[in-house]
Amino acid sequence: MRKPKQSTAVPGPKSHEIFSAEQKNLAPGLQGFALMAQVVMDKGEGSWLTDVDGNEYIDFIGGIGVNGLGHSHPRYVKALQDQVAKLSVGSFTSAARAELVQKVATHTPGAGAAKIDQLQLYSGGSEAVESAMRLAKSYTGKWEFLSLWGGFHGKTLGTMGLLGDAQKTKYGPFAPGMASVPAFPDCYRCPLSLKPDSCSMACVEMFEKSARIATTGAVAAVLVEPCQGTAGNIVPPAGWFKAMKEATQRLGALLIADEMITGFGRTGSYFVSEDFGVVPDIITVGKSFGGGFPVSGVLTTSEIAQAKPWSNPSGSSSSYGGNPLAATAALTTIRVIEDEKLCENSARMGERLLGHFQRFKEKYPFVGEVRGKGLFLAIELVKDRGTKEPVSEARMKQFYRDGVAKGFLAMSYKPCIRFQPALNIDADTLDSGVGILEELFDEMAAKGDWK
Missing domain, CATH: 3.90.1150.10 (Aspartate Aminotransferase, domain 1)
Incomplete structure (x- = not known):
């Protein structure tokens, strides 16, 4: 050894x-x-x-979940070397991007009208989360957002209001309409001091009560990490994420699953949401998605993706998002994940x-x-x-x-x-x-x- x-x-x-x-x-x-x-x-x-x-x-750090393929994977290195020698920047369609968006759709959850098959590309996690929030506003016409205690969705000023920990100290005030509410089910350190075998998902009930108190009733979306990373790689009990989806629907809001750290193989499947029996309305991805290259994305249904102004020309684009080199990185990553199981x-x-x-x-x-x-x-x-x-x-x-x-x-x-x-x-x-x-x-x- x-x-x-x-x-x-x-x-x-x-x-x-x-x-x-x-x-x-x-x-x-x-x-x-x-x-x-x-x-x-x-x-x-x-x-x-x-x-x-x-x-x-x-x-065992792996770039905090970024390094899915390991360091210097030969297929990944060769693909990026070949692409950078041809073309690396620009927003025009490339063969790599065209294949990437189709390939990702073969692994996403949902079916029929609920199929997650639309992808927009970005460079960083916070950028993708903010785009997902703009999309939720565009689709619902609402303006408030909720996250859960312990949640991490980025460190830009547009996302820090949703941070569920002390990292946001001294950065306020934040944009209005954002609140971090109880409670993610950290069953080892339950914020409600209950036991998982007898709590009857009290954290979901607490979420619904808190949501109604903390908002004006105009919630566009609830942002949730299906498994919390920064809070301590916490895996929730069976049934919780499904209950959260139902609670979000009762609020009349969209569910944004932040799968930056869990997506593309980290938990043993392409998306942990699907493992939990949930089809979110929007999924944000990054980290392992690019195999080490800075690639992130917003995934959603065809219906939601048509919402304006998000879907207007240049309405959801990014200078670096989906460039030929980034698309090649993500495409090669998924090919390796597939081929090497x-x-x-x-x-x-x-x-x-x-x-x-x-x-x-x-x-x-x-x-x-x-x-x-x-x-x-x-x-x-x-x-x-x-x-x-x-x-x-x-x-x-x-x-x-x-x-x-x-x-x-x-x-x-x-x-x-x-x-x-x-x-x-x-x-x-x-x-x-x-x-x-x-x-x-x-x-x-x-x-x-x-x-």
Whole structure:
């Protein structure tokens, strides 16, 4: 079994030199895990990364769900090299874009008039979410939007009013008509202090009551992550998303499923909405959709897509959206997902990884909860299983740095550790990474400083 090779201390001298030089002119606000690691990556292959000092790492971060095909997939590299040599920008129709929109429609949920078969393309997640909101306004003639506590839909001013956490602090006021209301079913830390086997979906009832109080009754759409990512890779109980769809319909609003992180194989299927038995009105996609290239999109039905002014010429377009290079990236990604059966691999490897995590829960008293669907997983670390008090963030930052030093990369700097490895990760690489994680847990248990 291959293990990460460590050539120098981490970060090594070359990483230190380049990182320090960059910090002189790079504005603050970089991803926290990059700032803590201070390593400079040189190349990647599959689920492996190598820094400029020759140190190797197993990548369980995966660009926070972006790197679905792994690093430097040969078919992906070849397709983009060929396309950039021909044509890379422009809004004119390209063969790649024409094939892409047709291919995506073969994997989307729905049938008949409810079939999701219309796609508009963008470059970033927030941009696609804002476009979906404009579309909802165009179709319904309404102007209010709701999201759920813990939800993440972007960091532009047009989406921050829907953030369900403290990241929006000091950025207000936001556009009127936006509210984040209870409650997403984080059953391990239920915001209503209930138990999932006896709560009767009280969170859906709370949502409906909150929606009527927080709005004027002109709700255009409810934005929901079917599985919440930023909040901790939380998978809801069976039946919840279907109940949310019904509640949204009772409000007379559209349901926008934000599948940026769950779409295109992450949870073991093309769309987790369909797994939950739901056909949303609009779906936003990104991350794995482009295989690493910045591609996002808005998916909807033919009827909704005709709404004006969204459907007017230039009404839903973007300077970079759907350019030949971006379309090639997304098209190649879907071809690889199909040909290499990466949805199936995601489900299979996710089950394997969750099995390891279940073993950790039995072995370590500080593992309070393990959860996941496909290669979308999390471990909750706690001081006490009864109170569920999280392990301190200071200890978790040290845990992350210790992992980096051993060649293990995961979002392990907070007491809820998130995992989004490449969809094509193999069993040996997965087990090698789990072995390092177990070493880290053994060290934590021996020191006792998690208490």
